[in-house]
Amino acid sequence: MGILEVRGVTKSFGGIVANSDITLDVGEWEIVGLIGPNGAGKTTLFNCITGVYGIDSGSIRFRDADVTGMKTHERAALGIGRSFQNLGLVRGQTVLENLVTAQHMTAGYGVLEGIAGSPASFSVERELIRRADRILDFTNLMEHRDEVIDDLPYGVLKNIELGAVLATDPQLLLLDEPSSGLSPTESDELGEILLRLREEIGVTILMIEHHVPLVVRVTDYVYVLNFGTLLTEGKPRDVQKHPEVIAAYLGGEVDLNGAAEDSAVEEPGVEPGDESGYSSPAGLSQYVPLPREARPRAELRTGTASKSKSKRSRKSSKSKSGKR
Amino acid sequence: MQNVATMKGPFDGLLEAWPRKLILLAIVVVVVAFPAMATELNASRYTTAVVFAVIGLSVNILMGYAGQISLGHQAFVGVGAFSAAYLATNTGLPIYLAIPLAGVIGGAISAILGLVALRIQGLYLALITLAYGAVAERSIFSIQALTGGGAGIPALRPEPFVKDNTYSYFCLLVLMLVLFFDWRMMRTKFGRALLALKSNEQVAASFGMNPVFYKVGAFVVAGIVAGIGGGLYAFKEQHVVSADFTFALALTFVIMTVIGGLGNRIGVVLGSAFTAYIPVILNSVARWFDAQWVIPYRLLFTALLLLLTLTQFPGGIAQQLHPFTEWLVGKPFHLPHKKKGKGKKHKGKAATTVDIADESDPEEQH
Numbered sequence: 076m077g078i079l080e081v082r083g084v085t086k087s088f089g090g091i092v093a094n095s096d097i098t099l100d101v102g103e104w105e106i107v108g109l110i111g112p113n114g115a116g117k118t119t120l121f122n123c124i125t126g127v128y129g130i131d132s133g134s135i136r137f138r139d140a141d142v143t144g145m146k147t148h149e150r151a152a153l154g155i156g157r158s159f160q161n162l163g164l165v166r167g168q169t170v171l172e173n174l175v176t177a178q179h180m181t182a183g184y185g186v187l188e189g190i191a192g193s194p195a196s197f198s199v200e201r202e203l204i205r206r207a208d209r210i211l212d213f214t215n216l217m218e219h220r221d222e223v224i225d226d227l228p229y230g231v232l233k234n235i236e237l238g239a240v241l242a243t244d245p246q247l248l249l250l251d252e253p254s255s256g257l258s259p260t261e262s263d264e265l266g267e268i269l270l271r272l273r274e275e276i277g278v279t280i281l282m283i284e285h286h287v288p289l290v291v292r293v294t295d296y297v298y299v300l301n302f303g304t305l306l307t308e309g310k311p312r313d314v315q316k317h318p319e320v321i322a323a324y325l326g327g328e329v330d331l332n333g334a335a336e337d338s339a340v341e342e343p344g345v346e347p348g349d350e351s352g353y354s355s356p357a358g359l360s361q362y363v364p365l366p367r368e369a370r371p372r373a374e375l376r377t378g379t380a381s382k383s384k385s386k387r388s389r390k391s392s393k394s395k396s397g398k399r
Numbered sequence: 400m401q402n403v404a405t406m407k408g409p410f411d412g413l414l415e416a417w418p419r420k421l422i423l424l425a426i427v428v429v430v431v432a433f434p435a436m437a438t439e440l441n442a443s444r445y446t447t448a449v450v451f452a453v454i455g456l457s458v459n460i461l462m463g464y465a466g467q468i469s470l471g472h473q474a475f476v477g478v479g480a481f482s483a484a485y486l487a488t489n490t491g492l493p494i495y496l497a498i499p500l501a502g503v504i505g506g507a508i509s510a511i512l513g514l515v516a517l518r519i520q521g522l523y524l525a526l527i528t529l530a531y532g533a534v535a536e537r538s539i540f541s542i543q544a545l546t547g548g549g550a551g552i553p554a555l556r557p558e559p560f561v562k563d564n565t566y567s568y569f570c571l572l573v574l575m576l577v578l579f580f581d582w583r584m585m586r587t588k589f590g591r592a593l594l595a596l597k598s599n600e601q602v603a604a605s606f607g608m609n610p611v612f613y614k615v616g617a618f619v620v621a622g623i624v625a626g627i628g629g630g631l632y633a634f635k636e637q638h639v640v641s642a643d644f645t646f647a648l649a650l651t652f653v654i655m656t657v658i659g660g661l662g663n664r665i666g667v668v669l670g671s672a673f674t675a676y677i678p679v680i681l682n683s684v685a686r687w688f689d690a691q692w693v694i695p696y697r698l699l700f701t702a703l704l705l706l707l708t709l710t711q712f713p714g715g716i717a718q719q720l721h722p723f724t725e726w727l728v729g730k731p732f733h734l735p736h737k738k739k740g741k742g743k744k745h746k747g748k749a750a751t752t753v754d755i756a757d758e759s760d761p762e763e764q765h
Binding site: 125126127146147148151152156157159163164165166167168172175176177179180182184186189190191192196200239240243 | 580583584586587588589591592594595598599601602604605606607608609610616662
């Protein structure tokens, strides 16, 4: 039983079919990746899941409730939180104010009660600030607490946005390119945060992501979209080697054997992190990745270290040109 | 309040705090005591400024907080004014009831516009509000039975407020209540939802805010405040005529709010009060410099001010006074256009460091 069930969702704008008969499942406590070239319809699918767009046909179920006809804020109240490609933050406010704003649903007092200033509303407001501080702690953003977000670099803002989404208390987190604009080290940190999120808060994640190492590292299962249709799905490392996926990303002009080799040697690039402390949650579905110890990582690293470096850099530049 | 480490002796903090508190007290005393001392004419002008401030706060709720353009604000104000006048004159309601009721009616009227705003945004909403104001001017305000047609209806003030001096205190009290309401609103979830909605509607919805509720809510609250402002205006003029509520008035309301600084309540109050005083200022200029020709150029003067604000200080008066107002409430004094103001702590401190630098420089040269 999945936490999110998308069944045959079709959405078209005029003559352009942005999503065509897409079916996907996200299981409890999974981290699921959604990849595909630009214009594949990934963000459109997010907009359909969150209710920004109404869908033409199909259904979307969240925790066994049909949310197909619901408004965005109603779905948010059920526990679907999302981040945006162009930053879901309130401009002109400080980081702390943003996190307090995001806790709108937690602020349980009535609008008039708040304006009248009942003692209960004051204690709720204090609690909101305490919770915001905890989130800042969790996402390592305490140093930016009182800075206005307009002055902060994009990479930091991406993390603040993640914090803001967390502040809405989501059960399902939809992340739209969380690592865009982050340096490699920052996106490593992000991967760590995402894994910690699942472990400590118990949140399920569906994320659009282009940064392959991050996808391979954190996701349990990957869906690939291309031209609005589901191209393939599977475990991240299988999908990565899938010839159609490589063709979709790189335009089909690639020697498939070479590309497969590429992805094989990329494995050592996957940071081991603190995976040893990670234990699979009980509710995790069949797509739990293999325990890291079982992978023949060490041999590969010693065997093809120099080769992998050059190939990786070549591949990353290639895939970049393919995406843009 | 202040960083303890920056204080050196027991009297330093006291000396720094003294001028601040003195200035704050002086401002409050002047504002509160002015109507009691002033002539009836000056008290009347002061009342106009206070009423404009209430209306400016109403425009600010829509434009500054919720990000909805309103070019039809004269309609809300007019509806409030006629309601208050009608209720007081024809049904004999006391002023204490007539003005809140005018607010309720203003809120109901603007809720209709709020429902329109759900479907239309930006420039088109501006056009709709403009048309709304024009239609109200020609239709609602021309109903003979309610507004007395072109002749208007009287709105006489009851006994304690017959003199402008005492009535201005009534208006000042209402302004304080509106300011308090505004402050409370922005510190709770309602205000935060408005700001989020202004920034990005999709983001606001993803935070669980109902855009329909908060958009219409913003219009209703702004309408209530505008209706109250209209009620105050009616009793201030003591005679309401539909010719008063033209598009030029709506434009003045918008301009004074922008000059004051959208989204900043103190700036809006100052900007509105200042705009209310522009005719007085121009009259004085005309008298002192014997230049009667300046008087007809009132709108030109306002337009120049707006141009200056938009190009030089997008934050309006609030932005220009920001260092000073921050200092008044006990925060460090920062000059604008300084990156990450780490330098100056206080006005006084800054002066002393400059002095020391001046003294030491010649010594080094010797």
